[in-house]
Each structure stands twice: as C-alpha cells, then as structure tokens.
Amino acid sequence: MATAAGSPQRTLSVPDQSDDQMTGKPPFEPWGRYPKYNANVVPLQWQSDFPAIVSRYGGMHNGALAVGMGRSYGDVCLLKDGNLMVTTGMNRILGWDPETGILTAEAGMTLAQILDFCVPRGYFLPVTPGTKYVTLGGAIANDIHGKNHHVAGTFGCHVPEFELVRSDGTHLRCSATENPDWYAATIGGLGLTGVITWAKLKMKPIVSRKIDYEGIQFHGVDEFLALTEASKHVEYTVSWIDCSSTGKNFARGVFMQGDHTRNPGELKPSPEPKLIFPIEAPGFMLNSASVAAFNTVFFHKQMKKRVTALQDYEPFFYPLDKVLKWNRMYGTSGLLQFQYAIPWEHAREGTIAILNEVAKSGLASFLAVLKAFGDVPSPGLLSFPQPGITLALDFPIKPGKSFPLFDRLAQMTLEFGGKLYPAKDARMTATQYQKSYPEWQQFLRYKDPLLSSSFWERVTREE
Known part of the structure; x- marks a missing residue:
C-alpha cells in the first residue's frame, strides 16, 4: 500500500470543536446541549494507547468512553462523572492506495479531514451524514447513514478492516473474516467494545466536486x-x-x-x-x-x-x-x-x-x-x-x-x-431500547468491562 506523502503526517485543525471541552472543564455537553454532565476529559494522543490511559487513571474510576467531536445529539457521547477519552489527536493518515481508493487512517481523523485529502485525489466518502465534523471512529461506532442508504447501505459496509484495543491490552484486527464477531459488535456498538485505533475506508471515485x-x-x-x-x-x-x-x-x-x-x-x-x-x-x-x-x-x-x-x-x-x-x-x-x-x-x-x-x-x-x-x-x-x-x-x-x-x-x-x-x-427508555434492539443481550459478550456511556446506563437498567 502506498503511504500518503511518503510518511504519516499531522492533518488539519478541528474548527467545530469546543476548546473548553478539550481541556477538562466541566460540564461536557453533546451537540444537542442536553444533558450536560461533568466528566474528566483525557486527550488520547496518537502515540498513546487505551491500556496505558487506563493504568494512568487508576482503572478508570466511574468508567471510560472514547469520544470524537461530540456531535451526537444526546448522551451516547457522555459519561456522567466518568472519563472521556478524546480521540481527535489521533488524526494521522497511515496509508493510501490510489488504485483501490482504500484509505487507512487513525480513528480520530474527521470526515472533513478525509475529504480534504481525498477529494483532490478524485475520491469521495462512500457514505456521509449531514455533517462532516464527525470522526472516523465515531462514524463506525454509530454506523452512520446518509442520503444514499438505499444503494450504499451504512458506513460500516465500506469499512473492510479496523483495529480494536481492549482495556486489558488485547489488540484485535477486525474484519468480515478475522474476528468477525468483534467486527459486527463494534460497527454500531456505540464505542463500548473497546477503542478503535485505526480503520480502512473504501472511498468512492469522483471526477468533480x-x-x-x-x-x-x-x-x-x-x-x-x-x-x-x-x-x-x-x-x-x-x-x-x-x-x-x-x-x-x-x-x-x-x-x-x-x-x-x-x-x-x-x-x-x-x-x-x-x-x-x-x-x-x-x-x-x-x-x-x-x-x-x-x-x-x-x-x-x-x-x-x-x-x-x-x-x-x-x-x-x-x-x-x-x-x-x-x-x-x-x-x-x-x-x-x-x-x-x-x-x-x-x-x-x-x-x-x-x-x-x-x-x-x-x-x-x-x-x-x-x-x-x-x-x-x-x-x-x-x-x-x-x-x-x-x-x-x-x-x-x-x-x-x-x-x-x-x-x-x-x-x-x-x-x-x-x-x-x-x-x-x-x-x-430502557423498555423502548430493549424492545427495539433485542440483540443488546448478545452484545453484552463483547462490551468492554471498563467502558460505558450515560446512554448505555440509561437504556440497560431495569425499570
């Protein structure tokens, strides 16, 4: 695989993120600004890994959650009084194959940054939501959809492989053929199976903007x-x-x-x-x-x-x-x-x-x-x-x-x-979620024990 510009490099700034939320100042709010919860905000830099952060913060008191741009509207990107690991510092391009259109990038890279790299090279996102200010990892964790769902499916349909790091230090390469159960659980798994460190994305060829x-x-x-x-x-x-x-x-x-x-x-x-x-x-x-x-x-x-x-x-x-x-x-x-x-x-x-x-x-x-x-x-x-x-x-x-x-x-x-x-x-409510997503109990086998979110705690508690 060809690498971008010969070697990994830092990418663009993140113009639509709140500086306050990146420096640990409570409270942390989602894009909808409701609810607002206090949290310990931990920058997850590209050279760091999830287990090292867990060790540093004493087993992640009150749990942990990886978040990107915080563009989810509700509490799926929140963890009340917990530890939010912000991934936007993990934003390097790791590889680019112009023949296949497959981009390999760290999970904190935003769709805006991906577009700025790929559009001049004649490629576009295979699926995009209504904002480009979401991270690659967030797009996978929420299995986002776009205007072309009827022909292209969800974002996860175009992610052939990614790496998942668990809190116990386990590194899993996940694809449809390698660790396929973890692959399925992580796509749309709301960031609860581990931290996605990098992913491959199959881009779509275009000839014009x-x-x-x-x-x-x-x-x-x-x-x-x-x-x-x-x-x-x-x-x-x-x-x-x-x-x-x-x-x-x-x-x-x-x-x-x-x-x-x-x-x-x-x-x-x-x-x-x-x-x-x-x-x-x-x-x-x-x-x-x-x-x-x-x-x-x-x-x-x-x-x-x-x-x-x-x-x-x-x-x-x-x-x-x-x-x-x-x-x-x-x-x-x-x-x-x-x-x-x-x-x-x-x-x-x-x-x-x-x-x-x-x-x-x-x-x-x-x-x-x-x-x-x-x-x-x-x-x-x-x-x-x-x-x-x-x-x-x-x-x-x-x-x-x-x-x-x-x-x-x-x-x-x-x-x-x-x-x-x-x-x-x-x-x-928990009843509404569990009726809508009966697979949630099967998903529990793959959830990382140290990861949670305010959304998950709300929809899985007994009523």
Missing part, C-alpha cells in the same frame, strides 16, 4: 413515496418536510436528489468555514410562528415545482456546516432530536400519524428530514437503519412540553414496529 441536483416540491406522504419509488436509480435522495402546516399544506416538502456529475471538473479541498453563530439565541426565537414562517419561505423559495442545477457538494451534503456552532440558535436549553425508522409495513400510516401528532403539539420542528431506507444489510449487530421510512426532527427544549411530546412519539414509533436512533437520542 459537483452534484447533478434536482429539487421537486411535493404535497403529502403519498407524493413523497411516489417520488421515492421513481428515484431508486438516483444515488442520493432526501426530503425536507414541513411539520408545522396542516390542511392542504400538511406534510408538504421538497424532495432533493442528485448524483455525482460525470463531467470532469474542479477537485480541490473546501475552504474552512468562516461564519460562526454569534450568540446564544433567546429561547423565544424558535417558536411555532417563526418556524411556520421559515417553512413557508423555504418551500416557496423554489419558484417551480421541479428545478435542476449543478451544485457543489458542500451545500448539497453539509448545508449546516457553513455556520459553526449553529446549535446556539436553540439557546442554552438546547435541542432534542427525534429520529425513527419504521418498516415499510407500517411506514406510511406511522409517518402520517407522527406528523399529525407533531402538528397538533404546536412544537414545530425547525429541521425536519424525511427519507427512505433501503434493504442493503449492515454488518453491525446493533445498527439502526432498516428498510422503511426514517424521519428526523429537531425541537427546542420547552419545559413541560418537549419531553411529554417525545415520550408520545417514541411510544407511537414502537407501536408501528419502529425504533429510535441512539446517536440522536436523549429520552429513550
């Missing part, structure tokens, strides 16, 4: 489903949906689809974002009236029912990344994200029922994303996606209103045979 984009307005879930069926041949599909409107405008939205253009064009790294959300927005700013007004403007900014354009990949995949610390717009109370996957058998009726419940609540979601999951199986034991519909909603936290709504939506999801996404969750 551009995306052949098409946006199509729709009214209602049935039109969304018809567009989904008609666009199975398109690699990337996703929809913005209006959750605040009722009547004739109920479930209106914009279906967005695209493919990497086949016309050769510019290939260069993206500039670092310069915009930063400047203030902690007051809690009253995001209310039902302001969100409804935004939704109306967003829907009608597309003057025609169907538009096409040649679009750079940054606004197509990462529209929110251009403004750093955008979570401040939800104020100091933070936000809750709710994301479900409901199987096709009940996907239509479940989605309509949940959208009706949201509209009835008056707690409008500012960012609402609707998409169909495909049937490409994940190699992960606890992976979230399943064939059907997924809906992701962001809500500002309103005391006395948000939590009861989330409890109702979660229960409705289970009644329709669905499940919730741990990386986005801050409210799921």
